[in-house]
Amino acid sequence: MRRRDFVGLTGLAAGSLLLPSLPGMGGIFVEPEQLLDTIDPALKKRLADAALNAAKATGASYTDVRIGRYLNQYVFTREKQVQNIVSTESFGAGVRALVNGAWGFAATNTVTEAGLAEAARTAVAIAKANQKVQKTPVQLAPQKGYGEVSWKTPIERNFFEVPVKEKVDLLLAANGKALDNGASYVNSALFQVNEQKYFASTDGSYIDQDIHRIWPTFDVTVVDRTTGKFRSRGSMASPMGLGYEYLTPRASDKMAGPQGTSVIGYKQRYDMLEDAALAARQAKEKLTCKSVVPGKYDLVLDPSHLGLTIHESVGHPLELDRVLGYEANYAGTSFATLDWKAKGAPYGSKQVNIVADKLQPGSLGAVGYDDEGVKTKEWDLIKEGKLVDYQKIRDQAHILGQKESDGCCYADSWSSVQFQRMPNVSLRPGKDKLSVDEMISKVDKGIYIAGEGSYSIDQQRYNFQFGGKVFYAIEKGKIAGMLEDVAYQANTQEFWNSCAGSCDASDYRFLGTFFDGKGQPSQVSAVSHGSSTTRFNGVNVINTARKI
Known part of the structure; x- marks a missing residue:
C-alpha cells in the first residue's frame, strides 16, 4: 500500500482538553522528518495545467485548481507523562469549474496529470448538471492573474525542524511549574499546522504559499481536598501565525497585569512556564475569592x-x-x-x-x-x-x-x-x-x-x-x-x-x-x-x- 493511500485514525487521549475534532486527523501517520519534504513548484504547475486544459476542453469558462499538502503535528501531555504524539499528512487536489453560470467541484488524491485531468472533467460534468436547476447564474468579480508568485509565513524557526523531545520537555516543564504552584491536575498540548497550498486558475495565476500556525495550550485544576471544591484556569496563550520562536519568550513581549494583578499578557512571544505557574496560583485563589454581586x-x-x-x-x-x-x-x-x-x-x-x-x-x-x-x-x-x-x-x-x-x-x-x-x-x-x-x-x-x-x-x-x-x-x-x-x-x-x-x-x-x-x-x-x-x-x- 502506498504511503499516501493509507488513512489512519487515532484516538487522542487528550484528557480534559475537550477540544473539537481536529483538521488533518483523517490523514496518514508519517515520521516527523518526512514533514520537511517539499514539492517542486514546477511539478505543481504542470499538474495544475493538466486540470485547467481538461476543464477548458470540456466547456468550462473559468477553472481553478488547488493542490494542497496539509501537515499537522499534535503533542499531548498530562502531569508527568506523555499521552500522545501524532504527525499527519494529507495530500490531494480540488478542481472548481464554472460552466454557463453554474459551479462544479471535484477532488482527488491521485495527484498525477491524468488524475487531475479526470477530476477537472468531473467538475465540469457536475457544473453542467447543476446549471439545469440553478435559477441565478454565478457572477464572478473580475480578477487579474498574477503569474507565478509565492508567499510564506515569515517564521524564524520551523516547528517541524524542532526535535519532538524538545517540545515534550517544554510541555512537561510547564506541567511541573503548575504542580509546583499548587495544581492538582494539569494537561497541556502543542498544535502545529503547515498548509502548503498551490493555486492556479484560468485568470493566469500560479500561486505557491507556505503557511504556518502554532498553538500551545494547557488547563490547570486545583482541588480543595477538605471541601471538595475545585477551580480551573486555562492558558492565556493565543494561537498565532508564527513558527516555534513563539515559544521562546523575550522580555519585551511580556506585559504585566493592571495595578499589580497577576494577569499577564503576551504579544509576539509566549512564556508557557510562567503562565502555567500563574494559572495554578490563580486557580487556587479562585477557591476563596468573592462571588460577584449582580x-x-x-x-x-x-x-x-x-x-x-x-x-x-x-x-x-x-x-x-x-x-x-x-x-x-x-x-x-x-x-x-x-x-x-x-x-x-x-x-x-x-x-x-x-x-x-x-x-x-x-x-x-x-x-x-x-x-x-x-x-x-x-x-x-x-x-x-x-x-x-x-x-x-x-x-x-x-x-x-x-x-x-x-x-x-x-x-x-x-x-x-x-x-x-x-x-x-x-x-x-x-x-x-x-x-x-x-x-x-x-x-x-x-x-x-x-x-x-x-x-x-x-x-x-x-x-x-x-x-x-x-x-x-x-x-x-x-x-x-x-x-x-x-x-x-x-x-x-x-x-x-x-x-x-x-x-x-x-x-x-x-x-x-x-x-x-x-x-x-x-x-x-x-x-x-x-x-x-x-x-x-x-x-x-x-x-x-x-x-x-
Whole structure:
C-alpha cells in the first residue's frame, strides 16, 4: 500500500482538553522528518495545467485548481507523562469549474496529470448538471492573474525542524511549574499546522504559499481536598501565525497585569512556564475569592477576552452569506441585514472602528492570497460606530454593487470546496496615549476581565452572554481583589454603543482560534482578532452560580 493511500485514525487521549475534532486527523501517520519534504513548484504547475486544459476542453469558462499538502503535528501531555504524539499528512487536489453560470467541484488524491485531468472533467460534468436547476447564474468579480508568485509565513524557526523531545520537555516543564504552584491536575498540548497550498486558475495565476500556525495550550485544576471544591484556569496563550520562536519568550513581549494583578499578557512571544505557574496560583485563589454581586458595571476587557466577543458579535454577523441567509443552519444568520444597514442605525459608539484583514504579521489569517487567487488586503467594516461594509468573495461582490472580492475565500482541505470565511476582524486601538492603569483609574465601579470563558449568542448574533477566565473587581479606580461567577449580558448594539474607548497601540494584542466552524459539511478555519484593552460602560453583569 502506498504511503499516501493509507488513512489512519487515532484516538487522542487528550484528557480534559475537550477540544473539537481536529483538521488533518483523517490523514496518514508519517515520521516527523518526512514533514520537511517539499514539492517542486514546477511539478505543481504542470499538474495544475493538466486540470485547467481538461476543464477548458470540456466547456468550462473559468477553472481553478488547488493542490494542497496539509501537515499537522499534535503533542499531548498530562502531569508527568506523555499521552500522545501524532504527525499527519494529507495530500490531494480540488478542481472548481464554472460552466454557463453554474459551479462544479471535484477532488482527488491521485495527484498525477491524468488524475487531475479526470477530476477537472468531473467538475465540469457536475457544473453542467447543476446549471439545469440553478435559477441565478454565478457572477464572478473580475480578477487579474498574477503569474507565478509565492508567499510564506515569515517564521524564524520551523516547528517541524524542532526535535519532538524538545517540545515534550517544554510541555512537561510547564506541567511541573503548575504542580509546583499548587495544581492538582494539569494537561497541556502543542498544535502545529503547515498548509502548503498551490493555486492556479484560468485568470493566469500560479500561486505557491507556505503557511504556518502554532498553538500551545494547557488547563490547570486545583482541588480543595477538605471541601471538595475545585477551580480551573486555562492558558492565556493565543494561537498565532508564527513558527516555534513563539515559544521562546523575550522580555519585551511580556506585559504585566493592571495595578499589580497577576494577569499577564503576551504579544509576539509566549512564556508557557510562567503562565502555567500563574494559572495554578490563580486557580487556587479562585477557591476563596468573592462571588460577584449582580448589577450594572463598567467593564475593562483585556484583549485575551475581548477577541471572542468581537468574533461572535462582529465577525460572524458581518459575513455576507449569513446576512443574505445562505448560511443559516450552522450558527445562524445575522441581524445586520442590508435593510438594517440602509437605515443607518449605529452598530456602536463613535469609538468603535473595526477592520477586516488577512495581512497582520503573526495573525492566524495572514496569507498573501486567498483560495480564489485574490491578493489579500485590509478594509473597514465599522467606522466611527457605523456599519460600512461586509466580508465577501468573488461571486458575492456584485450583490453589493462592488467590483472586487475582499480576498476572504478559504477551504480547510484540498477535498473541500472553498467558500466565504471570516478574515481577521480587529478593533483599532485608541489614538490617544492611554495605559490600562490609567483606564482603570477612571472607573468607579467595574470589573476587569481577562481570558476566554463560556459564552452563548442567539441565531442572529444579537443577544449574548460572555464569561471569562479571571475577573477582578474595580472600586474607585483601584483593583480590589479577584471575583468569580461573572458573566455579562447584552445585545450587540447595546454593548458596542457602550464602548467608551480603548488603550493605545502599545497594548494591542491578538486572540485567536484554530477551530472556527462553519458550513455543512463542516469546515474549520483559523482567525485572529486584535484589540487593545477596552472599556464598556454600564453593562449588565449576572452571577452564574445563583439559581433563578
